[in-house]
Amino acid sequence: MTKPSLSIQKIELQAFRAYLRPQTLTLASRKRPLSLAIFGQNAKGKSSLVDSFEYYFSEDGTIKRLGKRTVNTYAGPMALEHVDAQDEGIEFSVHFWFKRNGEKVDAARRTDSSIPEVAKQILSATKIPFVIRGYELRSFVENTTPEGQYKDLVNWFGLEPLLNIQKGLRTLKRKVKERTESTSEADERSRDLRRATDEEIVEWNDEAVCNWLNSGVLANLDTSLKFAEFSQGDPAFATLAARSKSEQEELGLTHLRKIISLLEDLAYPLDVTTEDLTGKIPAFEQAVSRLSQAVALEEAERSRESAAVFSQVWIQAQKIFENDGLLDTCPVCDANLAMGPHGSHDGVRISIDKKLSDLRTYLKSKEELDHSRKQVGVELGHLRNSIRNVNLELVGTDYACAELEDYSQALARWSIDNELPSSLPVVDTLARVYFSVLDRIEQINSRQGEHTYGRALDTVTSLLGIKSDLQRIERTKCELRLLQIELDRQVMETGKAVVEHIQSLIGKLVGDVASIYEDIQGPIGKSPPIRIELPDQDGIHQQKAQILIDYSQNRQGVVPSGYLSDSQVHTLALALRLAAIRLFNSEAPILVLDDIVTSYDADHRKTIARALAKHFSDFQIVLVTHDEQFFNLLKDELPESGWLFKGIVGIQEGFGPVLHDHLTSDETIQAKLDAGENAGAEIRQAEEEWLLRICREFGTKLTIRPIDKAFNYDRAELAASLASFLKGANLRVPCTAATSNSFLASLQSGVVENLASHFSDNPYKSSSVGDEKARWEEFKSFRELFKCPSCGKQRFKRPRDLVRPVCNKCETPFKFSQS
Template sequence: MPQRITQLRLTNFRGATQPVTIKFTPEKGGVKTNVVVIFGENGTGKSTIVDALDVIGNTSFGSLIRPGIQAPQKYVASLTRDAQSVEAELTTQAGNTRKATLSGKTVVISSGSADAVMPEIRVLRRRDLLQLIEATPAKRYEAIQKFIAVSGVDSAEAALRVDCNAVERQLGTAEATRAQAAESLQTLWEQERQPGEPVQNALTWAKHRASENVSELQSRLGFLAKGPAGIQQLAGIVAQWQQSQAKFTLEQDGLDTANTALQDQNQDATARSTELISLLSSAERYLAPPVEPSSCPLCDNSVQADALRSRIQTQLAQLQTSRLLLQKVTEAQARFKTASDEKTRCNQELVRVIQSMGAHFTKHEPAAVKELHIDWPAQGIELAMANDDTSIKVAALSEKLVAVKEAVQSECDTLQTRLAVYNNIKTQAQALTKSTDEVTHLQAVLDRLRKACTLVVNKRRDFVQAILDEIIGEVNALYQFIHPGEKIGLHRLEMDDAKRASLDQHATFEDKEGVVPQAYFSESHLDTFGFCLWLALAKRDNPKQLVLVLDDVFTSVDAQHFRRISDLLAAQAANFQQVIIATHNRLWHDYYKISGASVHLLKLERWTLARGLRPHEDQILATELAAALEADNFDRQAVASKAGVLLENVLDNLAAYYECSLKYRPGRGHTLGDLLRTTKRLFLTAKVRRIRRDTHGHPLAPHLEENWMEIALKQHHEKLDAIKLIRNEVGAHFNALGNDWSDNDVREFGQAAYDLAEALACQQCGHIPKNLRTDHRGCGCDAKYQTQLYPLSLN
C-alpha cells in the first residue's frame, strides 16, 4: 500500500538554488499524523515545493502552466542552473523513491525499484478552485475529469469521433465521385444514344453499351492504325532514295570531271610518271618522322633519311600538279562509292517496306486505299527486285498512298473515337456503380459508428452524472460543516446533453433551488463551495491512495471559517494517505500551532538567491512548551508566556463548545482569569475517557472496559486557578510582583497548562473532543476508539 511522503529532495529546481531536503515527519511523539502544514510568507518558496510534488506525481509543470508562459520547461531550473541539472526526488515512509528529471520538454520519471508503490498526488491551487466555480461549463468538466475514472472511455469516445470524421470525409468523397460519374454518364447518354437503345436511364443504357463485344473492333483498330504509319515510313524511305539518287548522280559527275582533268594533265607523261608520283608519295609517308629508317626496305642498302626525304620532296614539288589531280580523283572515287552504296541500300529498303505494306494491305486494306484498286499480290511480285526501276515504281505508288493518308488516318480516328466513347461509357458506368455501392457501404458504417459513439457518450454521461448525483450529499455535508445553519448549498451538478463535455452547477439559496451560485454566493462561499466539491470528488475513489496538496487555496475566508476548514481537514485527513497544506496565511498557521492539532508544521524563512529555500520544523505550542520546561537554560518568561497562550486557547475552545457565559469586554479579548471563572462549573464534573494504546499508538481492544481510562479534570482547573497570575506577572507584562514567583512556581504553572492540554487532547488526532455524541463529546477518530469528553453539555 502507498506510504506517506517523508522527505522531498530538490536540486536546482526553481527556487532551490542550493540543494535542499524538506522532511515531512509521518510520526511525531508516538502520535501519527498525516497532515503537514507548510507556512511561509510570499516569496519564501512554497510554490517551489508544491510544483516539485506536482512534477514528480503528475509530470506537470504546476504553477508554470499559465497563459503568460509559452514554454514552462524553460523555467523549471533555478536562475543559476540549466534544465539538465534539475532533480526532484521524494521518499515515502516505506523507503521507496521516485525522481523527476528533465529531457528537453519532457519530464522523465524514475523509481528506485520497479515494484515501488507510490502515492497518487492531487494538487489544488487557487486557479484550479476558480476553474471549478467560475470557469465555463466545458472547463469545469475538464477540471473534474482527473477525479472521475473515465479516461479509457474518453479515449474510446475520441477514437470513435476520429473514425466518424474519417468515414464522413470518405463518404463525402464517394458522394462527389458518384455525382461526377452520374453527370458524365448523363452527358454521354444524351450525346451518344442511338435509336433503339434503352431509354430508361443513363445507367441502363450504359450497361447495354458495355455488354457489346468490341474485341473485333479493337483488333481492326490495331491493324488499321498501322496504315498511316506504314505510308509515312514509305514516304520517308522514298525521300531518302530520291536524295541518294541525286547524290549518286552528283558524285558520278564529279568523278568523271576529276578523271578528265587528270588525263589532260598527264597526256604528255608516261604512265610511269603517274606511278612515280604514287611511289614517291608512299616513300615520303614512310620516311615521315618520328620514324628514322637506316636502310632501304627494298634493297637493304643504307640510307640517310633526312637527305632522302629532301630529295623526294623536291621531285614531288615538281610533280605537284599531277599529285593534286590524282588526290581529287581518289576522293571523288570514295564519295561515289558511298553514294552508290546508299542508293543500293535505299533500293533494298524500299523493296522491304513495300513488300511489308503489300502483305499488310492484302489482309487489312483501309477503305481509302481500297479505292486506289491496287493489286497488292501482283505489286509484290513486280516490285520484288531491288533496283532503280523498282524504286521509281515504288515512288509513284508512294505518291498515291500519301495522297490518301489523311483519309486513312481519318478512318482510324473515327474508329478510335468509337472505341474511346465505348470505354468512357464503360468507365463511367463502373465508376457510378462502384461509388454508389461505396456510398451505401460507408453510410451504413457511419450510421453504426454514430450509434456506437452516441451509446458511449450516453453511457459516459450517465456514469459521470451518477457520480455527480452521488457526491451532492457529501458536498453539502462538507459545506454545512464550514457554514453550519446557513440556508445555502449544492442542488445539482448536471451534464449538458447538448454538449460533449460540459458541466452545469445549480445551487440552493435560502428556499430557492436551481440558482446559479456565481450570482448569489459571496466570494468566500464560492471558494469553500469549490473546495468542498474538490474534496468530495477526491474522497470518492480510493482516497487512501491519495496525497492531497493545497497550495494557498483560501484568500477570502475569515478567522472563524478558517477554524472550521481546519477542523474539516482534520476530520477528513484520515480518509487520505496524507494532506499537505501550503499557506502564507499566518492566521491558519497560528491556529494549527496553538490548537495542538496533530500536524507536522514546517516554516520557510526568507528566500535569497544565494541561500535558496530555508525550511525548518516549526513545533506546535504544546511541544514548544514541553521543550522549554525541559531546557537546561530555563526561560521563565517564555514558559509563562507559552503556557498562558496554550491555556487560553484550550479554555476558549471549551467555553465555545459548552456555550459558557463570558462578561462582555468591548474592544478587548477575555483574560485567562475570565476563562478560568467561566469554565469553573464545567470542570467540577468534567472528565476525559480514552482508550489505552501500545507503544506504536495502536488502540488496545476497545471492546474491553479495562482498556479504557478516565481522567478527572477538576484538579487541573483548581491548580491553574491558584497560580494564574504567573501568566501576566511573569509572561506578559513588566511587573515587580513577578519577582515573587520562583522558577519552580513558573515551571509548575507551565507543567499544569501542558498537563491540562495533554489530558484533553486525543493522543491520536490531537484535537479536543467537541463532536456531539449520545452522552459525551468525541474527537474526530474512529467511533470505536474516540477520546470522550464528559459531560455532553452544561444544561
C-alpha cells in the same frame, strides 16, 4: 484483502522554483507517515512545494499555469528551474521518497526527464487530481457560464482526455461529412465523359450514351451494329471486339504492337535520355552495380577475417574464461595476461568480443555478396530471354538489327571479373526501331481514317470504364453516407456515455459533498440538494454543464451564485473536490492543498480544519497557507502526533525559503545548550508557544486586538492573561524550587514582568549560556506544574460553564498538585 498503502516519506527539492540549495522535508516519524502544514507569507516560496507535486506527477513535465511545453514557450523545467541554478551549478531536481505496501521506493525528476515510473504508477492509482489550489475554487465561484463550469468539472475529475476525445470526434464527424459531400472524383470522371463524347454528353445516362455511340460512332462503320443497352454483355460489344481484332490482323497492326510491347519490355521509355529507365536492360545493370558494391564491401571485411582462426581458439578458451573465474595466464599460450597488450582477464575478454563482432559484420557482407551474385544471374537470364523474343519478332522484317544479337553474344561471354558490355549502342538501335514501328502504326491508322473498329472499340472500352468508375464512386458515396450516419450515432452514444460518467461521478459524491459542506458551513449551513444539469439528448455534443441547487421549496434548480454567498459557493466547490478525492483516490491517499481558505471568516477556517481532521484522517495531507489564523487553528484541531507544522521565516538569498518547525522542541533547545550555543531565541519561542496553548486550553480572556494584528498575541499579553485567569480561578501557582526567574515569579504573583528582562536586567546585554540553561530548567519545572492531578496528562479544556479547566482526557478538574 489488505488495503494497499502509500505514503510520502521524504521530499527533496533543489534548484526548483524558490528552492535553490537542496532542502529536505521528512514526512515520516517512527514508520508513521506525517502530514505537513506550512505557513508563509505571500511570495516566500510556500507554493513552490505544491508546484513540486504538480511537476513531479505531470506527464508533460510542467505545471498547469505554465501551459504545455512547446518550441515557443518556456513551460516545463526551464520555467521551473531556480533563476540562479545554472550560475550556482546546482542541478534541478525534485526527488520524492515513498513507502508503498511496505516497500521503499524513490526517484528524482530532473530537467527534461520524463515522469518517473513510480509517479506513473501512483497516477494510475489516483483516479483524479489530488492537488487543490485556492484560486481554482475562486474561479469556480466567479465562473458561472455553463461552458466554464463544464471545464472546471472536467479538470477536477481528471476528465480532460475525455474532453479532448469529444472534440476529436466532433472534428471527425465534420471531416467525414465534407468527404461525403465532396464530388471531386465524380466531377473528374464526368470531364472524361465529356471528352470521350466530344462534349455531347455532360452527365452519365445509359440511354443517351447508347444513342450517341450507335449514331455517332458505330453508324459510320456498320448501321446494323447497335448497342441495345450499354454494357459489355451486349452482343454488339462481342461483334465489335471480333471485327477490331480481324482489322488489326489484316493490317499487320497486331504484329507491330507486339514489337512495341517487347521493346518496351527491354527498356522504357525509349524516346528520351533518362536515368529512370525501366525494363530488363536497366534491371540487369542495376544488379551488376549492386554486385560491385558487395564485392568491395566483402573485400574490406575479408581483411578482418584473417583473425578467423582466432574465433576457433576463442570458442575453446571461452569455457575456461567463463567458468574458471579470473585467470592470470592465457590458457592457450601461458602468457601472463597482466603483461599482455590487454592488461587483464577482462581486457582480453573485451578484445575478443570486439573481434567476434567484426566477424559477424563480415558474415553479413558475405551474405550480401552471395545474394547479389545470384541476383545478377537471374536478371541476366531474364534479359537474354527478352532479347531472344525481340529477335524472333524482328527476324525477316525491315526492323531486324544485328546490334541486338551482338549485345546478346557479349552478355553470354561476360563474367563478373570483366567489364560490362555497354548497352548504349543497343538502346540507340532499339529506339530507332521503336519509333519506326510507331510511325508505321500511325501511317496505317491514318490511311484507315477516323472510323475504324479498333477506334470504336477503344471508345466503347473507355466509356465502359467511365461507367464502371461512376457506379463505384456512387456506391462508395452511398457507403460513406451510411458510415456517416453510423458515426454520428457512435459519437452521440460516446458523448452520452461521457456525460453519464460525469453525472454518475456527481451522483456518487452527493452524500459526501453534503456531509463535508455541512461540516464546514456549520449547523445552519445545511447543504442544499445539488445536481448537475447537462445538455439533453439533442445537445449532447455541447460541452456545457450547469451546477444547480434546490435552494428552497419555491427556488428549485437555481444557480448557486444567485442564492449562496461567495463562501458557500466556495465551500460547495471545495466539498465537491474533497469528496471526489476521498472517494476515488483511496488507493493513493495523498491530498495537497494550496491556500484554500481565502473566502472564509474565522469560524469557517476552524470548521475547515475540523473537516480535514474528520474526513481525511487516513490521508497524508500537505497544506500550505498564508493565513496565520488558519495555521494556528490547524494546530488546535489536528492531532500533533500525525502532523508537522512549519513556518517559512523568509527567503534567504543564495539558499531559498528558510523553514523552521513551528513548535520549538525541547530537544532542539537542549541540543543547542549542550553544544554551548545560545538558545535564548528558541527558549522565548518555546515559552510563547506553550503560553498560547495553555491560554487556549484554559480559555483565558484576551483583549480584542487591533485589526492589523488580530491574531498575533505577544508573549506579555498571553502571560498577563494567564496570570489573571489563575488569580481569578483561585489557582495559586506553587513556588518551584530554586526559582529566581522574574517572569515565572510574575506569573505566580499575577503581575507580569518586563518583557526585556528575561535573561538580564540590561536588555542590551547578551545572556550567557549558563543563564539560559538555568532559565530553561526553571521554565521546564514551571511547565511541569500544569499537569492533570489524576492522570498526569498536560492537555486541558474548559467548557464554558466551568470556572476551572479540566483534563482533556479524564476530565479531572485542574489544580496544581502542590497547592
